[in-house]
Amino acid sequence: MIVKTMDETAAGATVYVYEAPVRLWHWISALCIVVLAITGYFIASPLPSVSGEASEHFLMGYIRFAHFAAAYIFAVGFVARIYWAMVGNKNARQLFVPPPVFNLDWWAGMFHELRWYLFLEKEPRKYVGHNPLALLFMFIAITLGGLFMIVTGFALYGEGAQGWSHALFSSWVIPLFGQSQDVHTWHHMVAWGIVWFIMLHVYAAIREDIMSPQTMVSAIISGYRSFR
């Protein structure tokens, strides 16, 4: 799964890694998550009250609408991305199969990567796709975290909206957690988890772009990764 042939990652080589749907999904999801995190924060801790008649305002309504609109886009994108994981190239699949935790090689790669971040290695290893450490974090935060947010989010959404989201999610998610307040709390907590991940993700991508022998930021824009 982790491709590491000499020729592909040799200095000067360029590989097509991220196909267009993957790149599009990455940036749409990134935008959605920013909107979701900010609006989510203001759902839980609303802005100072507006004055005047209630009929003149719909501030909380718009904030919630933005959250739900971004949520729908994020969820549809997530489903489409799973489809692409099945039909796309092997790099598209990486994020949607559990990390190969029984593969010693993979663990060796992980420790190498950790040592690299602790300044104990001079060079990181080269990977066409994701390195093991990055893959683990992405799998937990985005694949599992994203799924968790979609399931708990639509469960909360179905409480008010009723309809399909109630039948499909609220009806079993709310009892599973005990009560709605618990679902809110977990949705909120995992939202923070995703924020922490994004801080690390953006930092690591920029750092590796500069310090590692492979490109990162341009790869998720153009799809091509170059090695030096």
Next chain:
Amino acid sequence: MVSDKGATMEIETFYEVMRRQGITRRSFLKFCSLTAASLGLAPGFAPKIAHAMETKPRTPVIWLHGLECTCCSESFIRSAHPLTKDVVLSMLSLDYDDTLMAAAGYQAEEIIADIRKKYKGNFILAVEGNPPLNEDGMYCIHGGRPFVEVLKETAADAKAIISWGSCASWGCVQAAKPNPTRATPVHKVITDKPIIKVPGCPPIAEVMTAVITYMLTFDRIPELDRQGRPKMFYGQRIHDKCYRRAHFDAGQFVEHWDDDAARKGYCLYKMGCKGPTTYNACSTVRWNDGVSFPIQSGHGCIGCSEDGFWDKGGFYNRVTGIHQFGIEANADKVGETVAGVTGVAIAAHAAASALSRARHKDQNKEGN
């Protein structure tokens, strides 16, 4: 309202019982249409209810009290409509309710034995409060024996069980951490009978009478949700029907108990109102003959009909904590702290990376 012993001896219909208790036919018919309306049924159902009550043998109800505060009984006997109160109470044929009945001691305990024998598999067991299980149940004694034993015995012969209030349904405050007596909700002790949960601390009187009337007249259990609550009263959140909802959507909130917004009746969300997470009928049925309900009197909902409401952090906080990991701080405090630490760590790591890279370059230069 508390039947004499003779009443339990021959099997009567509901109608006969009511007539015997001095209720006129006119009142009886009125009651039938009222019941149909309160259950949200079409007017055509009134004659059906009347017919059922004229022909069906009445179903006795045994009302047991475990670890509780009697607020459910207090609520129940204040059921708003006087007609409903009279008729429901007589119809209920509360053969046994140790708080309401006249009999006491052995005489009283005999009634339970009597009903269990005569109406085996045919009476309803209403439970207020719950059994504590620690020390073999010695924290709650009923007629000289642990309540849990009486509960199990009586439940064995019952047709169905009604769990009144949050005690019987979820455990309530006596089950709050660390739950020294191990107070346990009824459905965790009795697992082989249909259980109807009517949570709330207490439940609304009209909800209680409607649920029991429905079961007695139609001889079936009202439609329940996944958590065992009647959908007709617990299908929506307080927030969905709250008259302050317009202020919520507008973004107008009470920020302090004594501010202008509080006087204007703005939404209580920021004061920790649990209306958005609480399933109950308060915002529609209201309390005390529809006079008011907590939010209408200016206080947020505390979520009294929800499982675990007593252990979910402050009644006055919107964002509450996560107890699973023993973290008592709220989600935002944890989130912000970790985000701050992550930010500092990133900055430090970036600085160290820059240094190491510079040194590396120097070394490379030296090597050249």
